[in-house]
Amino acid sequence: MTLSVAEKSYLYDSLASSPSIRPDGRQQHQFRPIEIYTDFLPSSNGSSRIIASDGSECIVSVKAKVVDHTIDDDLLQIEVEIAGERDDSLITESCTSLFNKLLRNIDIKKLQLTKKYSFKLFIDVLVISSNSNPVSLISFGIYSSLNCTSLPKLVSNFDDLEVEELPMFHDYDLVKLEVDPPLVFVLGIVKNNIFIDPAANESEVANNGLMISWINGRTIAPMRTFALNDTNTKGFSPKLMQEGIKLVERYAPDIANALQNI
Amino acid sequence: MNVQDRRRILGPIEAKPLAFPETKSTSNEETTVVLPEFQAPSIQTNLLKNCNGSCIIENENTSILSSIYGPRSTRSNLFESRCLINVTIKSAVFPTSELKELSSFLINVLESFVCLELYPKAGIDVFINLNIEQVSDLSWYIPYIMMSIVLGLVDAGIEISDLPGCGFNDNNAICFTKNGSEVIGIWRDKGDIKDESSFGDSLDICKDQYLQIKGLMASYLLSKLDDDKST
Numbered sequence: 131m132t133l134s135v136a137e138k139s140y141l142y143d144s145l146a147s148s149p150s151i152r153p154d155g156r157q158q159h160q161f162r163p164i165e166i167y168t169d170f171l172p173s174s175n176g177s178s179r180i181i182a183s184d185g186s187e188c189i190v191s192v193k194a195k196v197v198d199h200t201i202d203d204d205l206l207q208i209e210v211e212i213a214g215e216r217d218d219s220l221i222t223e224s225c226t227s228l229f230n231k232l233l234r235n236i237d238i239k240k241l242q243l244t245k246k247y248s249f250k251l252f253i254d255v256l257v258i259s260s261n262s263n264p265v266s267l268i269s270f271g272i273y274s275s276l277n278c279t280s281l282p283k284l285v286s287n288f289d290d291l292e293v294e295e296l297p298m299f300h301d302y303d304l305v306k307l308e309v310d311p312p313l314v315f316v317l318g319i320v321k322n323n324i325f326i327d328p329a330a331n332e333s334e335v336a337n338n339g340l341m342i343s344w345i346n347g348r349t350i351a352p353m354r355t356f357a358l359n360d361t362n363t364k365g366f367s368p369k370l371m372q373e374g375i376k377l378v379e380r381y382a383p384d385i386a387n388a389l390q391n392i
Numbered sequence: 393m394n395v396q397d398r399r400r401i402l403g404p405i406e407a408k409p410l411a412f413p414e415t416k417s418t419s420n421e422e423t424t425v426v427l428p429e430f431q432a433p434s435i436q437t438n439l440l441k442n443c444n445g446s447c448i449i450e451n452e453n454t455s456i457l458s459s460i461y462g463p464r465s466t467r468s469n470l471f472e473s474r475c476l477i478n479v480t481i482k483s484a485v486f487p488t489s490e491l492k493e494l495s496s497f498l499i500n501v502l503e504s505f506v507c508l509e510l511y512p513k514a515g516i517d518v519f520i521n522l523n524i525e526q527v528s529d530l531s532w533y534i535p536y537i538m539m540s541i542v543l544g545l546v547d548a549g550i551e552i553s554d555l556p557g558c559g560f561n562d563n564n565a566i567c568f569t570k571n572g573s574e575v576i577g578i579w580r581d582k583g584d585i586k587d588e589s590s591f592g593d594s595l596d597i598c599k600d601q602y603l604q605i606k607g608l609m610a611s612y613l614l615s616k617l618d619d620d621k622s623t
Contacts, residue, residue, distance in 0.1 A: 220499075223492035230489075231581060338504070340578075351563065353580040357500035361474065364504050365574030368566075368595055372588050 133334050142335040142362075146321035152332065158325045159381045164270065166392055168278040175251075176279025176307070180271045184330060187258040190271035192251055192279045196297060199248040205241050206233045207250070210268065212257040225265065228314075228341075229255070229272070231352045235312045235345050243297050244290040249281055262330045263358060265341060269314035273389050276311040280304035312345035313382060313389075317374045318358060319366045324374050326381070333358035338366050340374050344382040349375050430560065430601055433536060435612045437547040443519075445548025449540040453525040456536050458544035462516035475511035477502050481537075483522035486530055494530060494579075498541065501567050501577040507551040516550060531581050534558050534565035539605055546613060557605035559598030562590070566598040571606075 133141065144151040150158070162183040171177035176192035199205065210225040211217070233253075241249045253272060257264045282299035290297070318328030318336040328336055339358040343350045357363040433451040440446040445460040463475055479495040479502070498518075506516070518541055522533065538558040545552055556569040556576060567577035585591050 218492075220492055220496045223489045224496045227487075227489040227493040338500075338576075349585040351580045351582050351584075353578060353585070354497060355500065355575070355577045355579075356497065357503055360503060363500060365569050365576040367573070368575050368599075371575065371578065371595070372591060375585060375588065375591065 133331065138335050138362075141331060142320060145323060145325075145332060145335065148323070150320065150323040150325065152325065154329065156325075156327075158323075159377055161327045161385070162329060164267075166270070166274050166389070168274050168392055175281055176275045176277075178271050178275035178278065180267055180274065182262075182267055184261045186260045186262065186264060186267055188260075188264065188267045188271045189256045189258065190268070190275040191254045192275050193254070194249045194251055194279075194281050196243065196247050197250040198246055199242065200246060202250065205238045205248055205250045206230075206236060206253065208233060208253040208255065208272075210255045210257070212264065213259060225255075225268065228265070228352055228354070229253075229268065232269070232312050232314060232343055233272075235343070235350050236309050240307065240309045243284055244286070244288050246290050247297050251276075251279075262328065262333050263316050263339065263356075265314050266316040266327060269312070270389060273311045273313055273386075274392055276307065276309055277390060277392070279307040281307055310346045312343050312350060313386060315342050315344065315378050315382065316340075317342065317377070319370055319374075322367060322370070324370045324377065326377060328358060335359070335362055337362060337364040340371065342374055342378045344378055344386075346386075347379075347383065349379060430535065430604070432604075432608060433539070435539075435543060435608070437543050437612075437616065443548075445544045445546070445550070447540045447543040447547055449536050449543075451536075454533065454536060455523040456533070456540045457521040457523070458537075458540040459519045459521075460516065460541075460544040460548040460550070461519070462548070463511040463514035463550065464517075465513060466515040471513065473512050474508040475506070476515045477506065477508070477518065478515065479518045479520065479541075481520045481522065483524065485522070485524050485527050490530060494534075494537075497577060497579055498537070501538070501556075502541070504576045505553050505556050505569055506545065507553060510551055516545075518544070529563070529581060531563060531565040531579050532560055534567075534579055535560050535601065535605060538567060539609060543609060543612070555606050555609055557602040557609065559601030559605070561597040561601070562594040564591075564594050564598060566595060566602075568599060568602040572599040572602055 165181040167179045171191050174191040175194045178190050181187045208229045212222050215222050255268050283303040283305045285300050286298035317324050317326055317340040318332050319338040320336055336358040339356045341354045431451045433449045437447045440459055443459040443461050447458050449456045477499050479498045481491045481495050535558040554569045558565055558567040563580050563582045565579040569576050
């Protein structure tokens with residue numbers, strides 16, 4: 131989005147005022163409306179399609195494979211692809227690295243099938259279009275796709291160290307994957323104000339951005355600052371970080387609840 | 393009833409079972425790695441002749457070399473009213489995607505204190521070489537990396553608005569400027585944030601470390617200035 135100098139100045143002043151006035155009238159903690167469709171890819175174990183109100187769109191697919199966890203203990207692998215960006219571009223590699231770190235917070239015991247074998251989940255993310263920072267959108271997509279993931283039901287023994295056999299699965303029955311996926315929240319900082327989910331025009335004037343991860347009532351790592359634009363980046367008061375954490379801790383359970391009810 | 397024929401997998405009755413190696417313990421107990429405290433490193437600038445500025449920061453097991461090229465004209469045909477910054481980190485120890493994530497973080501941090509508008513249509517390239525003997529978390533190296541970049545920029549004669557620095561405590565690497573009144577970056581890779589007060593304490597410790605680093609950098613630059621005057 132390209133804004134004129136006058137537009138930027140007007141937007142900055144209104145966002146920096148106390149209380150801050152957002153261009154679309156949202157409150158400090160309010161998200162833009164999103165549309166989520168789940169389980170629409172027939173060849174995946176779980177999938178989701180998420181569309182933000184500004185036209186940003188992201189597709190997430192979860193596929194599972196049985197692996198020997200004594201050999202391969204990396205049971206969650208994520209690949210991010212962003213349309214219009216090279217695979218080795220800074221934004222794509224940063225997103226992949228960030229989400230791989232984030233998914234370390236998932237309890238991998240839930241993926242264990244037998245004493246020797248586990249499911250390995252391959253999460254593929256495709257950002258079809260993004261008008262503002264896609265991190266939050268991707269995280270919501272991963273959350274909803276993991277929530278609707280079903281895996282084949284094990285019918286053989288759990289203890290396969292004594293009876294050496296490969297895991298056998300039921301022909302039809304599937305079991306819902308019960309994991310607590312983490313969420314990432316993007317916050318925009320303008321002067322002394324901090325707000326959740328900055329839109330493209332707010333990102334254009336923001337002084338800085340803050341990424342806070344949350345899982346099941348806890349604020350977790352990774353936590354990062356990142357620039358939302360390349361012209362207006364500035365430092366901010368240390369108090370704003372604590373305010374951001376407080377804001378996420380207060381409203382994240384509601385968002386997780388809403389995503390779970392899909 | 394399960395009527396599947398498993399003989400193909402189990403083999404004949406007289407077959408001897410294979411001995412499996414011991415399974416790895418799947419407990420999620422986090423091994424607590426005690427990261428070493430901040431040690432005042434040795435500093436040396438203007439080492440490399442083929443770049444505009446360079447700085448090496450060394451302590452017992454780590455040597456971080458920064459080389460700054462620029463401001464130099466960009467190949468882009470577009471008119472850029474501000475300078476573009478690029479950071480490349482090389483290390484044999486960490487995966488490329490993690491290094492690129494750190495590069496992206498450092499570009500954002502640099503954009504908040506380098507006077508970019510003074511160099512239109514130009515680019516600054518920052519190259520960092522991490523030579524590490526004993527591996528810690530990547531976040532533990534950020535204070536030293538920041539220090540080497542800042543001194544490299546000063547050596548290259550690039551204008552910066554302040555002497556920023558970074559402190560590390562409780563998995564938080566926090567970059568400060570303006571005597572600690574402003575934060576320009578935070579990088580946290582591990583651990584939960586237990587409560588607000590512990591985060592506040594960590595913030596204060598990082599700030600103290602930043603002031604210590606700033607003092608180190610300032611005294612090095614002043615002593616270098618005195619040396620240059622005397623020669």
